[in-house]
Amino acid sequence: MKLDLPTLSAVFSQITAVLGALLMFSWALNRKVQALAWWSIAFFLVLAAIGVVSLGHGMPSAPERLIANVALTLAYGMLYGGCRVFNGRKAKLPVVFAGAGLWCVAFWLIPDDINVRLALISAICTVYAAFSAWELWRHARQRLASQMIAVVLMISLVIFNVMRGSIGFSLAHALWLTGYAERWSSSMAMAVATFMPTLAFVFLSMAKEQIEYEHRQAALVDHLTGIPNRRAFLENAAALLSKQDNPVSCLLFDLDNFKSINDRFGHEVGDHVLVIFGSVLSDHLPQGVFGRLGGEEFAAMVTMEAPGAEALAERIRHSFFSVGKIVQGLRVEVTVSVGCATGACIPVQHLLREADIALYRAKAQGRNLVTSFKTAVAQQS
Template identity: 30%
Template sequence: MNLSVQNMIELDSPTLIIAQAIVQWLLAILLMAERGMDKGTKYWVIALFIHGIANLLPFSRPYLPPVVAVIFYNFCVTTAFSFSYLAFARLVGQQAPLWLVLFPIFVMILTMSIYIDDIAMRVIFASIITGTQLILMAFVLTRGNWSGSEKLKGWLMYSTGLFGVGFIVRALFCYVKPELFIHLVAKSSFQSGLVIAGMIYIIFSTVVILLVRLDRLNKELSTLASQDSLTGLFNRRAFMHNATSIIASENFPVSVLMLDLDNFKKINDVHGHNVGDTVLKLCADALQDGLKQYGIIGRFGGEEFAAILPRADSEQALAVSEKLRLAIETINVNPDIRLSISIGVATSSSVSSIEPLLIRADKALYEAKSKGRNQVIHADLLALN
């Protein structure tokens, strides 16, 4: 029984190394199957391929000059981790300095050349260089913007850092007991443990990169589904969804604005659609800036916009509307274009749906248009008249 357990623990490290190379290549192929890979994923794919090649190189040593086999193997390992660093930097939107990518490769080639006949020293320096690269990979995750789950970021950062520390510890052990490390492809439970740990880390890191990529794609799809492509404002569907949530939360009193750019068709006809699009973008930016602390705004189509102001009574809604009207007047596209906007306002202290407020605000907007444009009219004034 004890012998059986021992045999299970003392796994065949050469077989594990080959298995690790196959796993790395399969993961790389899996990532390549994804359409529209970003640069970070591409760097990780390159790292996986190079690392897979590196894992098989020790088996070619009987057929290659020792200098070539040793230096090329360690060159591949360090290059793979340099590409891994580039991938991690991209995960948080950072640009990795070129020297930080190339310097470890240079140091690795130099030290392997100096200690070409000393296996223990090669293992020590290779472990220190690789461990430092991994610790730097963990550190870069603390910077920039991470778009995925914070828990995933923590797992990836700490596992990478611990893996790096493991290589530093390996260097210390090699200094004390070099006989444990001088044969990379020899059968050894210690070497097997290192290979298994590396395989688990690679699989885990690849899964995290896939999950982060998936999270980013979901956010992009959500943005496309809710955002007007020209102005960047909420589209009609997204605005209605958010406005309904505001009303359901009973943020009363609540005010709704219907806004329409004056004489926009004439701008399109005279100056062309490119100028018209520029006008819409500038006006959308001005309206959004003016409403930031008051409520939300969306584009309903063409030159028409809608806004909802939670906890805003009639007086506050009129004041905000006038501020928006003046903001549009100050936009300077060119000397031949004078911009203005008409706004209809409706307020309620108790309503179960946004539709009645939109209808009332739209009637007030129609009144503002019919009375000469470039003005704000509240629906309550229509009721009085």
């Protein structure tokens, strides 16, 4: 199919400009997703590269080729930097700019041979695309569906640049480089004009998915202690019980005399006490199901029978008493009471009720104790 290259170049430039502006506008609306700004700059750099190549007539001059490929390598570098930033990692600026620097040095050292220079620029772009694919796959904070699509797109860029650098030796004048005489080929223009909107759409989808994921996580995390909240605990506990046929134990914790701590030392100290207990639970149950139910009440669900669960509760009680003696320079000496209940194939709420009965008994016996449901029932009868 014969295409009007000047028109196609103009349309592609407009599309790239709009996509770059859209990414930058999306970043302006939500500064948390900083990767959008990096990717926006990458799009504008691609626009600059194509613009430089398409401005003149006939074969581009040496300065034009130098500037265009510097912009292109920087675009790939920004693409890689954006992938790192999206994953919550620092963008390594020396790596981002390394490709452009290598091209600037090599441009004046290598022979003035289009195939050799094509191989070099393709190799640089291949490395950046491969790094971007690896970054999105290996260091993903969450397995987002759109992020997996982005990995596929990065791999397609790797394949494209490998073919461009290798097949280009013999087919440069027949495929995507119809000699620099035509500035850029219709085949390449069509491929890039299709790829760029797809890539921009995937980047925007990644940002949207990440924001939605963070909102869901925020709804399941207690804002003060940073551990799961009541809703998350109940959901995780129900999921754990549904997978278990063996006995599961529920540990219900209540900080002793917490109201008096707030009254004597202030709410700031009281809040810090809650944070300390949340950290103690996290240390003792790194992969476990636990959370803050509200106020000074916490709970945990463990796949242990009663003796093991009670021993774990004792360790948590002792650890909290040890680290909670001094809080923000004040001698607080906080303690916690614990109720334990064990059962198999029973609902979460049933275990919580039994653990609450045991907790009530621990409070009645003087606090700073671990009491089981069976013991509480036996003492009541």
